[in-house]
Amino acid sequence: MTNIKESFLIQDESKLELPEYIDRPEYVRNKSVGYSLQIAGWFVFMWLFMPLITVFFWWFEGKTIYQQMVIQAEPNSQLSLLNLTVMILLFICVLLLWASYNWVRFVGDERRTAPVEVDEQQLAISFKVNTADILNMQQAKNLTLYYDEKGMLEFFEANHQLKKRISA
Incomplete structure (x- = not known):
């Protein structure tokens, strides 16, 4: 199974045919x-x-x-200009009535609240890593997370260096 998994990973980055300026900001002036x-x-x-x-x-x-x-069109048909005008005005009135109802109902009532802050310990538990790794991830300028097929974090790269392999 590891041979199949490794066959999908590109080991040589030169085969990706990426332009040089993608990872080199000095080229972009x-x-x-x-x-x-x-x-x-x-x-x-x-x-x-x-x-x-x-x-x-x-x-x-x-x-x-x-x-x-x-x-x-015939004057008395369902698609006459008068019938279309009446339908459009009716729809406009319904929309204005609905908007007015919502404005009266929700004016001055702020239901949204700020989300609860998450500390490093809770974040580490959700990613199933230790707190030191979370602090390294937060301080990294560039960060790449690698996940397995089940969606679990395998390892991460911070600032173009392999920091730590995570064991399950």
């Missing part, structure tokens, strides 16, 4: 310039293409609505 270019690109996209797309959809849907509601 001028983040603000990159973010600014991204924002500028989105503004150009919205400025150029969104109005054209919007006009196309307004024209297409407007033509379809006019065809369905005015040309093909």
Whole structure:
């Protein structure tokens, strides 16, 4: 069983074909310039293409609505403009009534409370590790947790060093 389990783990990280800048922050420079270019690109996209797309959809849907509601609909049918308007107004009134009821019911009544603080001992018991390991995990800048197939914590890496193997 261990051979099957080990066959799924990649021992050589060079086979992952990860770019060098993922784990090396010195390769990522001028983040603000990159973010600014991204924002500028989105503004150009919205400025150029969104109005054209919007006009196309307004024209297409407007033509379809006019065809369905005015040309093909009969005045006394269930889908007449008057019946649709009444239904929409009725739904708006029901929604406003429901929102008003909830506002009157819950105004000034804060039911949510802050969660109870968990100390290191309780956290260590829930992860089934000792308190020293929890303190190491909390102080680590980078942390990787490894779980077994049953969802139990096997070991962890903190700051790119193997800290401790956890025995079950």
